[in-house]
Amino acid sequence: MLYSIQALRAIAASAVALRHSMYFVDASSTAAFPVSNYISGLGSAGVHIFFVVSGFIMMWTNQDGSSNWRSFLRKRFSRIYPSYWLIAALSIPAALYLGAQLPDTAEKWFGAFFLLPEGASSLIFVGWTLAYEVYFYLLFALALALGLPAFYRVLWLTVFFVASIFVGVFLLPPSLGFMGLPKLATSVLLLEFAAGAWIGWMATRGFKVTTGGASAMILIAVAGFGLSLWLGYKQYPSVILWGIPSILLVIGCVSLEARGVGQRFFQWLSPLGDSSYALYLIHAILIPLFLAFIPQLDHLGLFAFLTLSFVIFLINIFISHLYFLYVERRLVRMSNQLLAEKTRARRRSQ
Template sequence: MNTVVSNIQILRAVAAQSVATYHLQPMINASFGTDLKLPVGAMGVDIFFVISGFIMFYTNHRSDRTATEFLANRFIRIAPLYWLATGCIAVLFVLGFHPNGLHHLTPEIFIRSLMFIRSDFPDGRTDLVLSLGWTLIYELFFYTLFATTLAVSSTTFRLLIITTLLSVAVTTRFAFTLFSEPPPLLCSTILFEFWFGCALASLYLMWKPMRSRSMLIVATGTLVLGIALSIQGAAFHQERLDEWRVVYFGIPALLIVSAALLYERIGLRGTNRIALLLGAASYSLYLFHPILLQSTVKITARLLPSNSDLSPILAALSASAVAIAASILIYLQIEKRILRAGHNFTKKLNRNRVVTSGIDNTKLHAQISTAASTTISRLTDLELQVTSSGYSLNNTEHSSDTTRT
């Protein structure tokens, strides 16, 4: 089964570029004195979370991978490239730069960041060296919860288990709130966005509508509604994560991903190779765009006239182009190799498990065969004994008859 959903792959590119555009605005403002404030781009993260839930549920619904194999695969998928991006920021800081506003860095903070553990900075924030890594903390937490469902083959039961686990995690948040304690980071309501994706995957696997004008209207209406709500929801966006984000950004993200899946199901899927490549490189773009955008904007700000209205536009376009091109290069030269290594590693784990299972089965078959042979041998001996006793009895009876005669 082909597990690649083309529209979802393209939507990943849109989500990554949305986040990049959101982060690009303050960089342009700082360099050119503009006042760009379009927070809707931040919803790219929420689209990513819904897509992540969908992909995990959809691609593993018939998988026989163990939880260990699954988690190893996901960790290799997430961590090495994140470590590389974090390392690049640390190197730039050591060289005297302040990438993404980083003004303080210690070995302890760096190591904690590599372990996805946030640290307290002098400016009062609790963060990672690569700030956007907070989303990866939620990703890894969701993967851990999802791994517990792999022992169940029924998609319905899997969805029920993940629903229960996410509900318990979020409920814990409100329990802390009742006692006026700060809730744990991993108890945010944003976790339900992963559930949105899981539920969509469950429906997508069961429902295969025919292509018709009515379904096209439904898909288009869902997309338009999702975009409209996301623009409206941007008015409620805050820099800090809040419990209502799942409503003002999560629901629009759900609608947009649903529309993409509806288009896919009725045969309207994206086939443009460049768009699909951008989707494949979306993780590289997501991790490295802060460094790439900031450096390009600073360079173009020195080259372009500061009094021109076109300068901010040209700087933004140049920075976006550089970020996209560099991300594709990182994907092709680095990320794909990491993915290949991760695939080979988990494949080896699976092969070892199969071999071990085969050895155990061979031992079991040998034990059964030995027991069967022993049983047959004993039955044969018993039969011979009975047969021998029968002959002796006949001979005795024959002798008695002769004597009587």
């Protein structure tokens, strides 16, 4: 385990959850807080940190070329789907209670169930990012199935992503569509997974930036995120404004840990990194549900707005961590055991 990566997962999930806490409180209030809501929009950068971290983790946990693609898919399936299905199922009665719209076509229900581009956000609105994760995992599994060594695995993924983006920009007819896949498969956001995979590959080879260089990268990353507020993050490609700082942040944090710097801070945040997936899913349901039980927020001042947003955010962290400790870990373990047993049974029958 790299504590720095777990800490980054905690920061990314918390940024997204805090952003949505402030957004929904603002939407539920008769007062308006445009400046605070705009600043909180920076929390969406957590998605970009997640994508870079995901690419890193896949290379870090599958360092050699002998990794079994079946085992890889089994572990990824168990990590993503059982918990998602449980929370998505709970979101249905929540949506009915809140009067929110449910998927209105069989295609969207199917997409929501399997986290396909078309419909991935229909039950849990942050599900669109999970569709990207699933797509990346499938391509990574293909690289493993081809028996590519680590370096060529990352190279193949990078070339494939660049080629896909080129096709999408210059060759793909705008009218072409199948479950939203063309739009996802040609997205520049996929380059963030590739960047994370390259960082992971370098880390497995012992590459690390000097302590001063790593600290500078982190400061530049923080400054870059802040600069996006001044430039107007809605006016420029997020893969540049938030993707590049995310890459620098991952390199800097991993290098610091490799040099034994910042260990206490990374270890302190690490438990929240463990429950980051739970927080990412649960907050999308709990925040609007929680606000539904609060009377109309009339004449809400700025201090009350910020306080309520932060309290709701902390409640989500607490509930998500309990869910991880007592539900999610068991679901992952049970799914892994069940799928492994089915694999062994199939081999015995052959």
